[in-house]
Amino acid sequence: MMHLNKYLTLILLYFVIDLHSIPILQSSDTVQTTSIYNPEQNEGLEGGDMVPQPFQKSLTDRGVAIKPASSNRWAGGVVPYEFASNITANNSAFIVAQMRAMENLTQVNNTQCISFRPRNASDLYFITIFNGSGCYSPVGSWGSYIGTRPVSLMHGTYSTCMVSGIVQHELTHVLGFYHEQSRPDRDSYVSIQWANIDPSQAFNFVKYNDSQVDVEMTSYDYGSVMHYEWNAFALNSSGPTIIPTQNTSAYIGQRIRLSPVDILAIQRYYGCVPTPNITTTTTSTTITTTLMSSTTTTTIISSTGNSSSVMSTTTTAATSNALKIGLAVGITVLVILIIVGAIIACIVIRKCRT
Structure with missing residues (x-):
């Protein structure tokens, strides 16, 4: 009996040590929904992860047009990038892998639609990826602004941006796209639970209007990698801040990869496939x-x-053609009537003679 207790104690000790060896957050294709801190929700940034241009107070300054336009696209769909010295080799390799994945997902007829490449000395417009205090990025190319555009992809002990869908989310911002639930038509697809939203973060749920954004003529996408999760900026994280209404069982906030609609929007925005016109x-x-x-x-x-x-x-x-057919039928009927009339007349005349 004593030997049995000894073995049970050793087995229990082994499992305790093994559990402590498991990292708190691993780089994978899923986001821990029980995490207290969400690296995409940064105070003071529009939408929690969008950096305003240097001459803007925020992305919604009325004096600045934020509707994606040709000046906000990256020329030729090419985004030059560099890594700051605090990005490790493993993390830079992971980020580049997500760039390649986005290039492959958005290509049309085996031709790249968008691409990311290391910057060279002649590049005036480029992004600098660094290990910051969260996950955030600029929206679009920032037009003719000369210099770097900061992209923070942190990797810390308790939280990380090194998740495929998070990296693709931030790089999609870089390409010129905003959050899905900020679309002008969002109220037809989701219900915002204002009572459960942190009042200091309520501005993150304000809709853009048609003059500010371009939905690229794609339907609302619950599965977009650009959609907030169901309890984003919640006072009570066990309760929702966003509820899908047209498809109540829809999962929102996935951070795995670009959705098919995300892919189509990028292709249309960069002119790789035609954008539909009205009837x-x-x-x-x-x-x-x-x-x-x-x-x-x-x-x-x-x-x-x-x-x-x-x-x-x-x-x-x-x-x-109809007139010709009608005329032919009329003539035929007239001829028949004449013949019938002649026959009748002949019969009558013969009877009269007899």
């Missing part, structure tokens, strides 16, 4: 003394989030 209808009518024709051409371009389709139909009604 257009053109009708023309020509009338002459000998011909009447009506031609209607309708082109419909539709988008369903991660796909688009084009349907074109042309209908031509040549009323001259």
Whole structure:
């Protein structure tokens, strides 16, 4: 019995030591939802992780247009980058791997749509990736501003940005994109639980309007890597701050990789695939003394989030053909009537003679 107790004690001690050897947070494709600190939620930054341009007080300054425009795109879809000295070799390799993943996901017909490359001495516009105090980045290229754009991807003892979806999230900001739940149409898809939001962070849930952002004609995407998680900036982290309404079982806030809709939005924003236009209808009518024709051409371009389709139909009604057919039928009927009349007349005349 004593030997049995001894063995049980040794086994228990082994498991205690083994549990202490497990790191608190590991680099993986999942985010620990029980973490008290979220490195994407940084006080003083718009949306918790977006850095304003040097001449802006915030991203929503009314004097500055923040709607993605050609001046906010990276020329040719190319983003030059450099690593600060406090980024380790392992972490820089992990970040570059996420860059390659984004390039592969967004390519069209085996041609890169966007790319990230090390900066060279002639680059005036570039990002500097460093181990800061959280996960945050600029939105877009910052136009003609000369110099570096800071991207913080921290890796600490208790929290890290070295998760595939977090790195891709911040790099998508760099490409020019905002948070999904800030879209002008978000109230049709989610319900914001203002009562559970930290009042000092409520500004992070303000919607942009149509003059500020461009949704790139993609549908609202619960699965976007740019969407907040369900309890972002919560007073009570066990309760939600965002509730999906159209799909109540939808999971929001994934940090695995770009969603199909994220990919399509990037491709459209950088001109790698066409951006759909609204439905257009053109009708023309020509009338002459000998011909009447009506031609209607309708082109419909539709988008369903991660796909688009084009349907074109042309209908031509040549009323001259109908007139010809009607005339032929009329003549035929007239001839038949004449023949029938002649036969009847002949019968009547014969009866009269008899």
